[in-house]
Amino acid sequence: MPAGPDTVGDMTYAIEAEGLVKRYGDKPALDGVDLRAGTGAVLGVLGPNGAGKTTAVRILATLAAPDAGRALVGGYDVTRQAGKVRELIGLTGQYASVDEKLTGTQNLLLMGRLLGLSRPAARARAAELLARFGLEEAAGRAASGYSGGMRRRLDLAVSLVSRPRVLFLDEPTTGLDPHARGELWDAVRELTADGVTVLLTTQYLEEADQLADDLLVIDRGRVAAAGTPGELKALAGGHRLDVRPLRAADLEKAGTILGAKAVDGVVSVPVHDLSEPPAALRALDDAGIVLAEHALRLPSLDDVFLTLTGEHR
Amino acid sequence: MTTAISQGLTLAWRSLIPLRNSPGQLLGMLFQPVFMIVIFVYLFGGAAGGDRAGAVAYMLPGVLVQVALMSTITTGMNLAADIGNGVFDRFRTMPIARSAPLAGRVLADLLTLLITIVMSMIVGYAVGFRVTTDPLGALAGLGLVLLLAMALSWGSAWIGLVARSVTSMQGISTAVLLPLTFGSSAFVPATDMPGWLSWWMSVNPVSHLAGALRGLLTGGPHGSDVWITLGWTAAFLVLFVPLALRAYNRRVR
Numbered sequence: 166m167p168a169g170p171d172t173v174g175d176m177t178y179a180i181e182a183e184g185l186v187k188r189y190g191d192k193p194a195l196d197g198v199d200l201r202a203g204t205g206a207v208l209g210v211l212g213p214n215g216a217g218k219t220t221a222v223r224i225l226a227t228l229a230a231p232d233a234g235r236a237l238v239g240g241y242d243v244t245r246q247a248g249k250v251r252e253l254i255g256l257t258g259q260y261a262s263v264d265e266k267l268t269g270t271q272n273l274l275l276m277g278r279l280l281g282l283s284r285p286a287a288r289a290r291a292a293e294l295l296a297r298f299g300l301e302e303a304a305g306r307a308a309s310g311y312s313g314g315m316r317r318r319l320d321l322a323v324s325l326v327s328r329p330r331v332l333f334l335d336e337p338t339t340g341l342d343p344h345a346r347g348e349l350w351d352a353v354r355e356l357t358a359d360g361v362t363v364l365l366t367t368q369y370l371e372e373a374d375q376l377a378d379d380l381l382v383i384d385r386g387r388v389a390a391a392g393t394p395g396e397l398k399a400l401a402g403g404h405r406l407d408v409r410p411l412r413a414a415d416l417e418k419a420g421t422i423l424g425a426k427a428v429d430g431v432v433s434v435p436v437h438d439l440s441e442p443p444a445a446l447r448a449l450d451d452a453g454i455v456l457a458e459h460a461l462r463l464p465s466l467d468d469v470f471l472t473l474t475g476e477h478r
Numbered sequence: 479m480t481t482a483i484s485q486g487l488t489l490a491w492r493s494l495i496p497l498r499n500s501p502g503q504l505l506g507m508l509f510q511p512v513f514m515i516v517i518f519v520y521l522f523g524g525a526a527g528g529d530r531a532g533a534v535a536y537m538l539p540g541v542l543v544q545v546a547l548m549s550t551i552t553t554g555m556n557l558a559a560d561i562g563n564g565v566f567d568r569f570r571t572m573p574i575a576r577s578a579p580l581a582g583r584v585l586a587d588l589l590t591l592l593i594t595i596v597m598s599m600i601v602g603y604a605v606g607f608r609v610t611t612d613p614l615g616a617l618a619g620l621g622l623v624l625l626l627a628m629a630l631s632w633g634s635a636w637i638g639l640v641a642r643s644v645t646s647m648q649g650i651s652t653a654v655l656l657p658l659t660f661g662s663s664a665f666v667p668a669t670d671m672p673g674w675l676s677w678w679m680s681v682n683p684v685s686h687l688a689g690a691l692r693g694l695l696t697g698g699p700h701g702s703d704v705w706i707t708l709g710w711t712a713a714f715l716v717l718f719v720p721l722a723l724r725a726y727n728r729r730v731r
Contacts, residue, residue, distance in 0.1 A: 226571050251573040262564030266496040278488045279574050281481065307499055327572070 179204045179331050179362035180225060184234035187220050194220040196386035197234070202362055202379065207353070209377030209394075210366040211466075213474060217386040218366040219259060222335045225364065226256045238331055255329030257320050259336045265309035269300050269319050272308060276326040294322040298352065314345025321352060332356065334365045338372060350375055370466035382473050389473040397469045404436040405468060406445060408459040415454045422448050433468065436461065482575035489569075489582025493556065494589060504593075510548075511598040514541040515605055518665055531606060538602040539619075539691040540664030542595065543684060546627045547659055549594050551651045553587045553631040554638025558647040561639070561729065580726050584631065591627050595620055610696045619694030622707055626687050629714035632722045639725035664688040683710035 180202040187195040195217045202208035212218050223229040225236055227247040235242060241249040256262075263272045270291050277287025295304045298318040303311060308319060317337060324332065334353070338346040353376055357363055367373055373380055374394050382389040382397070390397055409431050410419050416427045423445055425434045436442060442461055449456065497503050518537045519530065560566040560579070569579050599620075609616045634651055641647035661675070662684035668676045679685050686706040693700020 228567055228570055248573060251571055254571060256568065256571045258564045258567060262568040264492065264565055265563070266499065267492065268499065271492075271495055271499075275488065275492050276572075278491075279485055279569075279572060279578075323568070 177204070178202060178237075179206075180208065180236075180238055180364055182221075182225065182234065182236035185221065185224060185231045185236060186233035187217075187224060187229065188232050193386050195224075195231070198383065198386070198388055200381050200388070200391075202364055204362055205357060205360045206378040207357055207363045207365060207376050209373035209380045210364065210383060211368070211370065211373050211380060211470065212366075212383035212389075214368070216383045216474075218383055219335055220386075221383070222256070222333050222364065222366060226254055226333050227251055228256075252327075253330045255324035255327060255332045257317075257324045257332070257334045257337055259339065263308050263316065263320050263323055266307060268305050268307055269295060269311075269322075270304045272319060272323050273326060276323050280327050290326055294325060298322045299348075312345075314341050314348065317341060317345070317349060318352070321349070325356075329361065331362045331364070334363060336366055336368065338367070338369065346372070370470060374466050382470065384474040390469070394466065398464050398466065400469055400472065403464070404439075404461055405433050405464050406436050406442050406459065406461055407431050407433045408446075408449065409457045410449075411455040411457045418452060419449055419454050422452060422454075428471065433471075435464075482578060482581075485574045485578035486581035486585060489578055490585040490589070491582075493583060493586030497590070497593075507549075507590075507594055508597050508601065510594075511541055511545050511601040514544060515601060519605065534602070534605055534607050535696050536692070537665060538598075538605075538607045539695055540662075540688050542598040542602070542620075543623055543664050543688045543691060544659045545594055545598050546591060546623050547630060547655055547684065549591055550587075550627050550631040550634045551648065551655065552590065552634075553583060554634035554636070554641070554647050554651060555644055556587075557583060557635055557638035558641050558644045562644060566729070576727075580635070580722075584628075584635065587631055588624070588628060591624060591631075595623060611694060615694045619691040622690055622694070622704065623687065625711045626683065626707060626714070629711045629718065632718035633714060636718055636722040636725055639722060639729055658682060658684050662688060683707060686710070 178201045180200065182198065182200045185195050185198040185200075186193065198217070198221060200208065200210070200221070210218050210221065220229065224231050225238055225243060227243050227250050230244050235244075237243070238250045239253040241253070243250050264275070267275065273291035273294055274287050277290050278284070282290060295301050298321065300315060300319060300322065303315055308316060311319065321334075321337070337353075338349050341349065350372070353363060353365070363376075365372075365376060377394060379392065380394055380397055381391045390400060392400075406423075408419060408423070410416055413430065416430065416432070420427045420432050423432050423434045425432050434445070442459075446456075446459060515534070515537065518541065519533045557566075557580075560569075566579065633654075637650050638647050641650060657678075661678055662682045663679050664684055664687075668679040668685065671679065683706070686703045687710075690700045690703035690707050692698065693703060
């Protein structure tokens, strides 16, 4: 077993995984996933529920061993050098994993003491993090009484006690209101400014668009696409034409004419040439379909998602 | 090794904080023996119409044993809760000794058990119970309760580690502990019982523990009870410690 990192002197990537496979029973949760995150970058992992995002995070955070493939975090192998990896990482899970019976301060002190800080050092670190996440007022109250946003901030603070170089955020804003979500985004931006590498899983395309330098779309355990947000948007084509038939009964017919599936009462198709929309609208008109509205717009990550996974978010 | 011990102690401290944060829990620990004594001495004892001092002398050791054994449920429940809500996973991603979370839990529960036993004795003294043997014998009796309860906490830990949820953990343990505690001579002597019940009461380790404690606190024959209780304690430890450790290692791998 090598004592140091496997890639000394070539630490371009803080997180690197190749061919990750994980089966639960005979059902593969991950079926050959490659991923990479550069030091100090934010890698966004997108995918519908059950796509394998959480499984990937659990492997990278040393909580589960892959059935095949390998992963390095900070250059250390997550299975063979799990102890080294644990010294580098922080994890904020999908379900806030703070001890609800403890106060904010006590949760932070617990982490500090476990990590070997002296009592005064642990107190100082706790105070610093409470201030940074605006939790000073709630510091003395049990976490069970915190709001969703406060709890998530405490969870993030707890995972930062060790000053991790690589941070895994597994759906950190699921269930938060827009204000709380924005606060968490700011916190993530501050961390990356300090050079922390972040792997973030999310179901929110806006979140990925806001935070991630690179994106990975996972669907049914496989990588459906990878690239920068801009590159992925380009995948969905240039402009898009959205049409909404007045009568719901016409929806299917409109879809057939335009060659796309209707989602939420709207048929959306990529536009390759600006002569296409008038032709498309004429074709619908000729078929006797009355439109409630039509619009030409630039693609969003939603479209990428739809194109890649066939699922609308 | 020393870091593993200090991490275990830190995690034990963590498990005891809730007692300090919410004194209501301590009050609950006091309430349970009071409740049991009121039921068995004043309610049932009153109906049976015996003398009250005699009833207290017979019942208190039984109540103490019952309260101590029921408190072992918390070991498994707290482990199941930590696993269910992600606290356990957080510990597993940290560079700490693998054994620390389990060691911390067991240590904290041992201390809680000690508090429970002391509280039951205080309640006993308040309603007129008196140790009529010597302090050393009394301490030995309480130590015996602590030992058997600790052995059973390992069983509780095992169930907590393999159970799918806190609720199922609670259900399983209650189903095991109720016949153990109530189907014993902790509260009623095993006379005038149907054959099968008196047979069960005579093999039930809780009967022997209650008998041993009664003898050590208030006198009377108890020699064989002490040895049988120690034998059961050893058997439970031999059975449950490896099972719990195996389940734990599976969880922390």
